[in-house]
Amino acid sequence: MPPTPMRRLVRWSLAAAMAAGAVTAVAPPADAAASRIRLGSTSDVTRPAWNGPAFTMNGSGSVVTSSMTGALDDIRGGSGSLDVVVLAGSAPSSGSKTPECDTIMTLSGVNSCTTWTLTAASDGNNAQVNADIRNAEFVYFAGGDQCRYAAWKGTALEASVELVVAKGGGSGGGSAGLHINSPLVYDACKGSVTSSEALANPYNRYITFTTGMFAWPNYQNVINDSHFVTRDRMGRTMAFVARAIKDGLTSNGSAWGVGIEEGGSLLIGADGHSTLYGKDAYVVLGDHQPEQASAGTPLTFRDYKIWHLSPGDTYDFAHRPTCGYYLRSVVSGTADANLYSGTPQTSCAT
Structure with missing residues (x-):
């Protein structure tokens, strides 16, 4: 039976697509x-x-x-x-x-x-x-x-x-x-936690982690967080950092949270040097055991070191700075004001 016009059209379309090599789709079975x-x-x-x-x-x-x-x-x-x-x-x-x-x-x-x-x-x-x-x-x-x-x-x-x-x-x-x-992953497998929930109870059932998956060079002891300022996630990152230290999920008694705002992107090179594009980002360091972190009890952790990065700023993950940060604390589940801005304790220029 000779091909119908529709069959000719389909045959021509497939041939044209294969010749162009522009789009290739593999259609799986219905149950795949x-x-x-x-x-x-x-x-x-x-x-x-x-x-x-x-x-x-x-x-x-x-x-x-x-x-x-x-x-x-x-x-x-x-x-x-x-x-x-x-x-x-x-x-x-x-x-x-x-x-x-x-x-x-x-x-x-x-x-x-x-x-x-x-x-x-x-x-x-x-x-x-x-x-x-x-x-x-x-x-x-x-x-x-x-x-x-x-x-x-x-x-x-x-x-x-x-x-x-x-x-x-x-x-x-x-x-x-x-x-x-990030090497320590907030996996949200039981649901997404808010900052207020995490600070009120750093062992909230929505806080679950995956470890031992990807471990990229120069990026050790880090937990990433997204949509950072828009969804007010500084508080929960603080709780994640405290949990990581308390539970031994990171090494050397320290943990770094890296929070990136919507539209922001950190480009990290082979040498660990990073440059920020688009929107702001924050690096949150906890370098001691939390004063209080236990199930059902509000978090207390004093003197997180926070670096606020603006587009064009750099941060060296291979040689992590010991200057340029401001300090913020959480006491009995209540965080300091102005979590997203502060005057650096020391200038890296000096």
Whole structure:
């Protein structure tokens, strides 16, 4: 039977798409958990060496083009192109199914960008997912639910992302993707905690952590937090830091919280030196045991050291500064006023 006009149209459309190599979609069976959409070249770049690692830590889920461009340039040494994989725990409810890749494909030096939407913990062992990650030079974790990402701990996916970083590539993410990129992860697996709840009880049932997943160079003893000023999360980061020290989740009796505002992004290079883009960020250091941190009791922790970073400011995670901070305390669950601004105790210029 000769092809109908509709069949001819479908056949022509598929042929044109394959010839262009611009979009490749792998449609899973109806009961499958993983889906794949690739933009750009259908072939991966091959190169013997890369110049990273580099990391982007974003306060909200969207890609920040300035920091992403910097990370990709660092990794490729300013020449050639590379491949990016975006990992998401759920598909966007509306609009483009590949919002991060849509932005990344506009940047210089990008050969391809592949979005994988993975909705089951077992997807971390999907062979095609891991092949794509291992062939990439940058892995970006989208916003969403960091508990889904924490469920990939111990799967092949964890090892694949670590391989990308080890070969001189990079990792990053925003919102939930920011959380999963710190060595101590607030996983929110039992729900999201507010600052007032966390300060009133640092062992609130909504405060749960994942440890032992990603441990990036120069970023030890850190717990990330997102949407920082907009959602008033300084208080809960203070509680996270106190918990980390009290429970021995970090080493040397210290813990650093890194809170990034929506639209902000820290670009961290291979040497641990970081530059802030977009919006403000905060580094919160606890360097002693909390005076009071126990279940059902309000937190007391005096003299957190806080660095307030504005766009363009730098912070060296390899050689962490001992100057330029202001002090704030929490006593019986009540935090000092003006948590987000203060006069530095000492100037790093002196």
